[in-house]
Amino acid sequence: MPVAAKPATDLHLRRTSGIPGLDKLMQGGFLEKDVYLVTGATGTGKTLFCSQFLWEGLQKGEKGIFFSLEELPQDVLHDAEVFGWNFKKYIDKGDFIIKYEDPFEITDITTVVKESVKKFGAKRVVFDSTSIFGMVFEDEHELRKRLYQLIKALKETDAVILMTAEILEESKGLSRFGVEEFVVDGVIVLNYLGVGDVSNRSLVIRKMRRTDHSKDSFILKIGKSGLSIEKEKTL
Numbered sequence: 604m605p606v607a608a609k610p611a612t613d614l615h616l617r618r619t620s621g622i623p624g625l626d627k628l629m630q631g632g633f634l635e636k637d638v639y640l641v642t643g644a645t646g647t648g649k650t651l652f653c654s655q656f657l658w659e660g661l662q663k664g665e666k667g668i669f670f671s672l673e674e675l676p677q678d679v680l681h682d683a684e685v686f687g688w689n690f691k692k693y694i695d696k697g698d699f700i701i702k703y704e705d706p707f708e709i710t711d712i713t714t715v716v717k718e719s720v721k722k723f724g725a726k727r728v729v730f731d732s733t734s735i736f737g738m739v740f741e742d743e744h745e746l747r748k749r750l751y752q753l754i755k756a757l758k759e760t761d762a763v764i765l766m767t768a769e770i771l772e773e774s775k776g777l778s779r780f781g782v783e784e785f786v787v788d789g790v791i792v793l794n795y796l797g798v799g800d801v802s803n804r805s806l807v808i809r810k811m812r813r814t815d816h817s818k819d820s821f822i823l824k825i826g827k828s829g830l831s832i833e834k835e836k837t838l
């Protein structure tokens with residue numbers, strides 16, 4: 604007798620985002636072993652989103668690594684303190700690493716990243732941001748190849764991976780180099796109109812494999828405890 608196929612979601616474990624209101628829009632959270640792109644223009648909250656995701660993991664005993672390619676670790680940690688996230692405590696405990704990688708200094712970032720993730724046993728990984736690749740590789744073919752290799756390598760780890768891509772304000776695309784959005788398992792788009800109050804921020808889940816996710820655009824707020832999704836949808 605044929606065995607009924609298991610629902611795809613059973614194959615993986617979902618990990619909560621730490622952002623109130625978001626998990627219920629994506630069947631409970633991000634899937635283990637999957638790579639997600641958090642994309643948006645500058646100042647839309649991408650780095651904050653990633654810090655909140657890592658903080659959530661630490662509260663649940665899941666080790667995390669933050670690869671920062673743009674901001675210095677002390678700046679990322681300082682920004683997080685505002686929301687009450689004391690990452691230093693977890694660095695001392697050996698559960699959290701924040702690494703500044705100078706992309707110009709590393710010839711093979713893929714190997715460095717993959718090996719650190721495996722060795723540390725990270726369950727959550729952030730790579731902020733992929734946009735820096737544009738500064739390192741002049742040749743577009745080479746750039747896409749390297750980015751593709753990095754994403755593929757990260758997919759082979761057991762962690763949930765969030766990568767950020769900073770898109771230009773006027774861009775219609777979802778990623779900076781047009782390769783990331785096809786290779787990743789999910790894309791979350793953050794928007795900021797840049798006028799007036801916090802309600803001008805929004806979030807859309809553009810793609811999420813193996814997940815019946817919401818397709819609407821929701822109001823995103825930055826409060827005392829970080830980001831949260833409001834019930835109201837935007838147009």
Ligand SMILES: Nc1ncnc2c1ncn2[C@@H]1O[C@H](COP(=O)(O)OP(=O)(O)O)[C@@H](O)[C@H]1O
Pocket residue numbers: 643644645646647648649650651652685825826
């Ligand atoms: N404590 C805070 N309260 C309200 N808004 C904040 C706070 N901290 C940061 N922001 C907002 O978040 C933006 C930066 O978010 P960030 O995650 O660094 O964006 P990105 O990584 O997309 O460039 C700031 O420009 C500001 O508008």
Ligand SMILES: [Mg+2]
Pocket residue numbers: 649650651731
């Ligand atoms: Mg940032």
